[in-house]
Structures are given as structure tokens and as C-alpha cells.
Amino acid sequence: MTRTRKLFALVFALPIALLCTDAAIAAKPSAATNQPQDESAQHAQTVTNTDLKAKPEPKANTLATLTAGTALTVNNRQGGWYAAETALGNGWVRLLHVRLAGSGTKAGKDGVGTLITLGSMSRTDTTVATGIRGLTADDLRKANENPRELTKLDQFAVSDADARQFAASGGVKQRSIGKE
Amino acid sequence: MNMRLVLLTALTVTLVGCGTLKGVKIGDVSLDPFVSAAEKLANSGDMREDDEIVLGTHMAAMLVGAAPLDSDVGLQRYVNQVGRWLTLQSTRPKLPWKFGVLKDETINAFAAPGGYVFVTRGLLRQLESESELAGVLAHEVQHVNHKHHLLAVQKNNQLGAATDVLGYLGERQINKSGGQYADSKKAVADRLLGATKELYARGLDKDDEFEADQNGLLLMARAGYDPYAFIAVLQKLEAAGSNDSALALLLQTHPRPTDRLKALANAPVLNSSGPYANNEERYRTAVY
Numbered sequence: 001m002t003r004t005r006k007l008f009a010l011v012f013a014l015p016i017a018l019l020c021t022d023a024a025i026a027a028k029p030s031a032a033t034n035q036p037q038d039e040s041a042q043h044a045q046t047v048t049n050t051d052l053k054a055k056p057e058p059k060a061n062t063l064a065t066l067t068a069g070t071a072l073t074v075n076n077r078q079g080g081w082y083a084a085e086t087a088l089g090n091g092w093v094r095l096l097h098v099r100l101a102g103s104g105t106k107a108g109k110d111g112v113g114t115l116i117t118l119g120s121m122s123r124t125d126t127t128v129a130t131g132i133r134g135l136t137a138d139d140l141r142k143a144n145e146n147p148r149e150l151t152k153l154d155q156f157a158v159s160d161a162d163a164r165q166f167a168a169s170g171g172v173k174q175r176s177i178g179k180e
Numbered sequence: 181m182n183m184r185l186v187l188l189t190a191l192t193v194t195l196v197g198c199g200t201l202k203g204v205k206i207g208d209v210s211l212d213p214f215v216s217a218a219e220k221l222a223n224s225g226d227m228r229e230d231d232e233i234v235l236g237t238h239m240a241a242m243l244v245g246a247a248p249l250d251s252d253v254g255l256q257r258y259v260n261q262v263g264r265w266l267t268l269q270s271t272r273p274k275l276p277w278k279f280g281v282l283k284d285e286t287i288n289a290f291a292a293p294g295g296y297v298f299v300t301r302g303l304l305r306q307l308e309s310e311s312e313l314a315g316v317l318a319h320e321v322q323h324v325n326h327k328h329h330l331l332a333v334q335k336n337n338q339l340g341a342a343t344d345v346l347g348y349l350g351e352r353q354i355n356k357s358g359g360q361y362a363d364s365k366k367a368v369a370d371r372l373l374g375a376t377k378e379l380y381a382r383g384l385d386k387d388d389e390f391e392a393d394q395n396g397l398l399l400m401a402r403a404g405y406d407p408y409a410f411i412a413v414l415q416k417l418e419a420a421g422s423n424d425s426a427l428a429l430l431l432q433t434h435p436r437p438t439d440r441l442k443a444l445a446n447a448p449v450l451n452s453s454g455p456y457a458n459n460e461e462r463y464r465t466a467v468y
Contacts, residue, residue, distance in 0.1 A: 155253070
């Protein structure tokens with residue numbers, strides 16, 4: 001039995017894994033394309049009436065108007081927009097106008113609300129039963145101070161200059177906006 | 181009759197008989213600055229920044245006592261780089277900011293006074309870009325800058341009763357007694373740590389969370405990170421929902437993601453044009 005499973009893993013899973021890797025690489029960065037990509041596709045639905053736009057810009061051509069509760073698949077995010085595949089075509093929808101599937105809301109047109117196993121964040125009920133073992137409220141209540149562990153943080157700390165250099169090398173620039 | 185007076189009397193009576201401890205220590209840290217800071221906190225006296233740091237250090241030591249630090253030094257430094265860059269744009273750039281990744285597979289993040297910020301390894305696995313990480317860190321940084329934890333502990337009456345003993349006796353008298361009242365100092369420390377543990381287990385007030393969301397969004401944008409990345413994080417939390425055991429503690433201690441999204445929907449910073457960074461590649465390299 002176990003042997004059969006291993007065999008399956010070798011014969012089927014490996015080529016599939018390789019195929020997926022290829023697909024992921026092929027689908028990678030083409031920054032500002034209008035076509036939604038398959039990478040990190042996620043089922044979602046609109047939470048309000050919203051326009052499907054040709055580009056991720058408010059002034060772009062409106063391709064269709066989606067009514068609240070429309071099922072769609074979202075892919076890449078660009079600023080405040082998700083690339084979206086809908087029954088009325090592909091385009092861009094506002095981030096704040098959609099809800100990702102699995103949030104326990106009423107089912108959309110395609111029963112989107114019933115999908116709870118989509119996306120990297122979702123887990124099935126079986127997983128909940130066994131669960132991820134980790135930090136609970138009780139662990140915090142019972143915790144004892146560990147000053148020695150805390151001193152390890154010193155070796156990770158970075159200087160202001162290092163942080164500035166890090167930001168610059170990643171194209172991260174200070175913006176002067178808003179007041180706290 | 182005044183409840184605090186009763187407690188005060190009871191504690192004092194208890195303490196007079198015993199107490200031969202001298203120089204009570206927690207680990208390698210002397211208790212006195214801690215007790216003095218706790219006293220100021222409880223009596224809402226003006227806390228100096230170093231008092232705040234002393235209290236925060238004990239709270240942070242408690243957090244890493246609950247979950248140790250991840251051993252990936254490269255990852256730890258990466259999180260510190262993003263965090264330090266954020267705090268340079270914040271209202272308190274001079275705090276000794278320290279960021280840490282906890283070796284824990286649940287999805288969560290914590291802050292402690294004086295500049296301590298922690299994220300779990302489990303959270304990092306769910307994020308997809310440096311800007312998403314920046315959004316989470318900025319939220320925690322704002323808890324620190326707005327002293328949410330300190331103010332929450334200050335509201336705790338238990339702490340007040342314990343520090344009253346010290347206030348009543350006076351620091352000089354305690355020192356002169358040659359350790360006779362060391363127990364009362366320990367009592368203050370224990371009360372404060374107890375209040376701290378309960379605070380992390382129960383979470384801050386909802387309003388503090390909403391405030392950290394609003395100001396965190398602004399901070400990340402000021403630092404040049406796409407503020408919509410934080411919206412995307414909240415959407416992921418919303419989608420994962422309450423039947424995800426890895427999210428149990430986070431959801432118990434925070435307002436519903438749906439409500440947090442609603443509260444941020446009209447944030448002016450979401451209409452700013454940037455350009456902003458997301459840095460997916462750099463994030464993947466550091467985390468995976």
C-alpha cells in the first residue's frame with residue numbers, strides 16, 4: 001500500500017511539480033499587462049456594484065458593470081486593483097469592492113461562498129481538528145520571562161544607515177503625505 | 181470601605197513579617213528600575229522614555245518566553261531592515277527599535293513598549309511582498325508610538341494596589357530596611373507581569389486596533405510602501421476566516437477583519453498616487 005503510494009508520488013507528482021514550476025516561471029513578472037494571470041488566482045465576489053476596467057486606473061475604459069455578488073477570479077494586485085476574470089470578460093476591479101472567497105458570506109452566483117479550501121490561507125475542517133500547534137492565549141498566560149532569549153535581538157538590529165541603504169537598494173522612497 | 185485600602189493593608193501586613201530577599205532579580209536584570217517604572221505607570225506619573233523601555237523589555241522577555249526567536253539570522257535582519265526604515269519615518273525614530281521573528285507557525289504579530297515588534301514565522305509564510313510585511317510592522321509600530329500597551333496596563337487596578345504599598349512605605353524606607361520589603365517589590369513586578377500576560381492573551385481595546393490600522397497605513401505609505409498591500413493582508417485574513425486554527429489567537433484579540441477593512445475604506449492615503457514599492461522578489465528571497 002505504502003509502496004504503491006510512493007510509486008504514485010514518483011511517477012505522477014514529480015512531473016506535475018516540474019510542470020507547475022515551469023508555469024509559475026513563465027507567468028512571472030510582466031508588470032503592467034492588462035491580461036489577468038493564473039498566478040495566485042483566487043475566487044472572489046464583488047461586494048458592491050463596480051466597474052470592470054480595461055486598465056488599473058479610474059479613468060480607464062469601462063468594459064462592464066458588475067453587480068454586487070458577482071463571482072470572479074482575481075489574480076495579481078496592482079495598487080488598489082485586482083486583475084479579474086469574470087463571465088463578462090477580463091479586466092481590473094477595485095480592491096475594496098471585492099471580498100475573497102472563504103469569508104463565510106452568502107454564496108455568490110456560482111456558489112463562491114461555499115468554497116472554503118481555496119487559496120494559500122484556507123484550511124479544511126480536518127486541519128482545524130488537528131490544527132496548527134502554536135501560540136495560544138493560554139501559552140501567553142503561562143509564559144515566563146526569558147531575558148537571555150531577548151538579548152539575541154541585539155545581533156539582528158540594524159543601524160539607521162543600513163536601513164536607508166536597504167530602502168534605497170529596493171527603490172523604496174520616502175513620501176510626504178498626510179498627517180498623523 | 182475603600183477596596184484598595186483593604187488590599188493595601190493586607191499586603192503590608194503580609195510583607196512586614198517576611199522578606200529577607202535582597203536584590204531581587206529576574207534573570208540578569210535588576211528589579212529596581214522595573215519596579216520604579218511600574219510604580220510611575222500605576223500612579224500615572226510622568227514616565228520617561230527609559231521607564232517605558234524598562235517595562236517593555238520585561239514584556240518582550242515574556243513574549244519570547246512564550247515563543248522563541250527563529251534561528252534564521254538573515255530573515256531576522258531582513259525584518260529589522262524593513263522595520264527600521266519604517267520607524268525612521270515615524271514620530272519616534274529615536275527609540276531603540278528591535279524587531280524579531282518568533283519561531284511559531286500561527287499567524288500573529290505583537291508589540292511591546294519601548295520599541296519591540298514581533299511577527300510569527302507563520303505570518304511571514306502567508307505574506308507575499310515586502311509591502312505586506314511593512315503594513316503589518318507599521319501597525320505594530322503605531323501600537324508602540326501611541327503607548328497602547330502602557331495605557332492598557334495603567335488601567336489595571338490590580339497593579340495600583342500593589343504599587344500603593346511601595347508608595348506608602350516610600351523608596352527610602354524600603355532601601356533602609358535592608359531588603360525587608362523586597363517582597364513588596366517582587367509583588368509589584370509580579371502584578372505587572374500578570375497584567376501584561378493577560379493583556380496579550382486578551383488583546384487591546386478595539387479602538388486601539390483601529391487607530392493602529394489607520395496610522396500604520398499612513399506610516400507605510402510615508403515610508404514608500406503601497407498602502408493597498410495592507411488592505412490585501414486584511415482581505416486574506418477575512419478570507420481565511422474563523423475556522424482557521426492558525427488564526428485563532430489573532431482573531432480573538434482583534435476586531436473582525438471585515439470591520440477593519442470597512443474602517444480603512446475611506447482612508448485618504450488610499451487615494452495618494454505614490455509611486456509605491458511592493459518588492460515581491462526581495463521578500464521571497466528573504467523568506468523562502
